[in-house]
Amino acid sequence: MENAYVYLGVALVSVFIVLASRRRSAARRGDGLRLAPGPWQLPVIGSLHHLARDLPHRAMRDLARRHGPVMFLRLGEVPTLVVSSREGASEVMKTHDTTFATRPLSSTIRVLTNSGGDLAFAPYGEYWRQLRKIAVMELFTARRVLSFRTIREEEVAAMLREVSDAAAADRPVEMHARLSALVTDSTVRSVMGDRFKEREVFLRELDRSMKLAAGFNPPDLWPSSRLVGWLSGACRLAKECRDVGNGVLDAIIQEHMERMEGGGGQAEDLLDVLLTIQKESRQHFRLDMDAVKSVIFDIFGAGSETSTTTLEWAIAELVMNPKVMQKATAEVRRVFEAGGAVVEHNLGELRYFHLVIRETLRLHAPVPLLLPRECQEPCKVLGYDVPRGTQVLVNAWALGRDERYWPDAPEEFRPERFEGENAAAAEFKGTDFSFLPFGAGRRMCPGMAFGLANVELALASLLFHFDWEIPPAAEFDMAESFGLTARPKAKLLLRPVLRVPIVGALSKGKADR
Structure with a gap:
């Protein structure tokens, strides 16, 4: 009987909360705005309870199927528009691109980026334009990316040597650790010229920062409550990540500056480029040292993490789809068999292989919800009002799996879907709004070529030299893990079988670097 009263009390409280929520929702809509539809909300938490059962991008996809291609949520206190259709994404990233070109600075992002001092989260304006210009014209040009080819080839050679040793010992390889080390070391050398003593410390803080940047920390959801911010500790942790990372970078920057002042020659790595720009006197814009460090964090976060995630998903999908694996492997070995090794300048001869990468990006967008945007002035998306200050999320993961745009088994891994008449249509360069792994419009990722270069050479080399099997046990x-990026949740443990010997320069490796 006592339990019955408890259940009755809970039921009455629940009914009260629902009714109160509906009254508040009706009051909000009574100002004449035609907001996008969405699920019912609760006081305080808003729509968060609808996201509790799954990862945010998956839960939002399921909600959009019931409520429509543009959907209004309230994540705690934060009004949020979720876009899950090609037409809606086009309006946000093309038609009204300027209106949605800025980023919301959540509490933790504000701390991590020094109030938007980096490129990824800088508010839309002159400062962002100058950083974007530096990225496009100086850091990630085709010529600059090509200049790091030797680094990529040396790091891939070192990786192949380690995998070959594992194959000889019949020892499985934990792919995330191995691929993460490869991409990280390639990025470190491209950005800083060489590895550094506190590399593991820096990468640990970077990894923690990526988890905090997902945007679902209590102070991000209830920014007006100082108590929530103090109790959660997220901002304190973000400050710790930033301070430790900056401390590591300070020492590296000092070494580079001393070398440059001593006549160390022209700029070679990306940090040299940034420091050269920082020294130039500009009346309207000056890149300060905090901005230099913030851009470096961006390069590691966007370039290293997303490339590793894409590589890991590509190999996982190939192992799960043996016919695709056989076809991709046969092509790579046919193209490179004469030379005995994969060379980057001939990767363009691979056709099916690039379809595999494209299909991986379709199914596994590295940043499923892209980076959030914010409405700078009232406008409409698909006929619905979007008030100023609304956070906008484009569900790139849902777009890549939508049967309206991908009618041929959208949840299955089929690179062939990009052949024929679909070959040119579904590009990932921001023109096809059903396929947005790197975003679109003004805030599209400027380092796409830099990241893809690491993916292509490594994946082709692993397929050329080895067959891959799942160990019996x-x-x-x-399943995916939670974070700004959606990497595989479980460790990917695979057994390599050496098929093409590692000969010549590759066999020497660069393990001593």
Whole structure:
């Protein structure tokens, strides 16, 4: 009987909360605005309870199927428009691109980026334009990316040597750790010229920062409550990540500056380029040292993490789809068999292989919800009002799996879907709004070529030299982890079988670097 009263009390409280929520929702809509539809909300938490059962991008996809291609949510206190259709994404990123070109600075992002001092989260304006210009014209030009080819080839050679040793010992390889080390070391050398003593410390703080940047920390959801911010500790942790990372970079920057002042020659790595720009006197814009460090964090976060995630998903999908694996492997070996090794300048001869990468990006957008945007002035998206200050999320993950745009088994890994008449249509350069792994419009990722270069050479080399098997006792799990990026949740443990010997310069490796 006592339990019955408890259940009755809970039921009455729940009914009260629902009714109160509906009254508040009606009051909000009574100002004449035609907001996008959305699920019912609760006081204080808003729509968060609808996201509790799954990862945010998956839960939002399921909600959009019930409520429509543009959907209004309230994440705690934050009004949020979720876009899950090609037409809606086009309006946000093309028609009204300027209106949605700025980023919301959540509490933790504000701390991590020094109030938007980096390129990824800088508010839309002259400062962002100058950083964007530096990225496009100086850091990620085709010529600059090509200049790091030797670094990529040396790091891939070192990786192949380690994998070959594992194959000889019949020892499985934990792919995330191995691929992360490869991409990180390639990025470190491209950005800073060489590895550094506190590399592991820096990467640990970077990894923690990426988890904090997902935007679902209590102070991000209830920014007006100082108590929530103090109790959660997220901002304190963000400050710790930033301070430790900056401390590591300070020492590296000092070494570069001393070398440059001593006549160390022309700029070679990306930090040299940034420091050269920083020294130039400009009346209207000056790149300060905090901005230099923030841009470096961006390069590691956007370039290293997303490339590793894409590589890991590509290999996982190939192992799960043996026919695709056989076809991709046969092509790579046919193109490069004469030379005995994959060379980057001939990767353009691979056709099916690039379809595999494209299909990986379709199914596994590295940043599923892209980076958030914010409405700078009232406008309409698909006929619905979007008030100023509304956060806008484009669900790139849902777009890549939508049967309206991908009618041929959208949840299955089929690179062939990009052949024929679909070959040119579904590009990932921001022109096809059903396929947005790197975003579109003014805030599209400027380092796309830099990241893809690491993916292509590494994946082709792993397929050329090895067959890949799942160890008998290993569990294969394709679930995703929570974070700004959606990497595989479980460790990807695979057994390499050497098929093409590692000869010549590759066999020497660069493990001593």
